[in-house]
Amino acid sequence: MATTQPLIGIPCRRDRSGNYRLKPILAQAPAYIPAVVQAGGVPFLIPLDLPETGLRRLYGLADGLLLPGGGDVDPARYGAGPHPTLGDVQPERDALEITLTRWAAAEGKPLLAICRGIQVVSVALGGTLWQDIPSQLPKAVLHRKGKPGENPPDFLAHPVRLTPTSRLVDILQAGVVLTNSLHHQAVRTVAEPLTVAGHSADGIIEAVEIPGHPFFVGVQWHPELLVGDMESARRLFRAFVSACREG
Ligand code: MN
DSSP, rough: OSSSOOOOEEEEEEEEEEEEEEEEEEEEOOOOHHHHHTTTEEEEEEOOOHHHHHHHHHHHHOSEEEEEOOOOEEEEEEEEOOOOOOOOBBBHHHHHHHHHHHHHHTTTEEEEEEEEHHHHHHHTTOOOSSSSSHHOTTSSSOSSSSSSOOOOSTTOOEEEETEEEESSHHTTTTTTTOOOOOOOOOEOOOOTTTTTEEEEETTTTTEEEETTTSSSSEESSOGGGGGOOOHHHHHHHHHHHHHHHHH
16 A cells, blocks of 8 residues: 555664663664655664564565665675674674565565665675675775774765666666765675676675666665765655655
């Protein structure tokens, strides 16, 4: 049934920083919420530690899914051993997001994947990742300067050239977009039905999509941090929420 304000499910992460009374909490970065709201959607957070039947119930309520940024996917998920730079790995979050990805890909539920999200969808559908761009691809452009948080999060680090035949070209109405870049990992290979929709100049995969799906798009940058200034970022969220409305 069509709805004017579609529900967008966003998985939580486990915050182990101890910033809340020294205890781990379930959390999510706040910028996804206004980015969805300004596009006309109503976001809700999906907790970790659900049984699959409960997850399926929330999936059923969602008109669309947003897979947000976060730590690294467990390399065991794509048959690799841990690189020395491997960051925070949360197997329970990997499991939840991979399950949601496979359901959404198979069943035509709209999905927008951001940063870690593009890596999750690639792994969920049979692809692999670069575990650390600076050490594995030393000639790559700068995708994350210094420690996380050193650059302003909306700093436009590098352009992404979109695949001319991609849906993203129609959505963003541009062949090249300037992007922020806050990642040390990246998609290395994609498996069907996922296709590459954009690269940075060093050849790193920065966007993916499933052709023919109502809306299944992954971007390596963080458009939720750019909606205040960039029309192309707003276009991405509007196209996503529109697809959720029509679903
Ligand atoms: Mn990048």
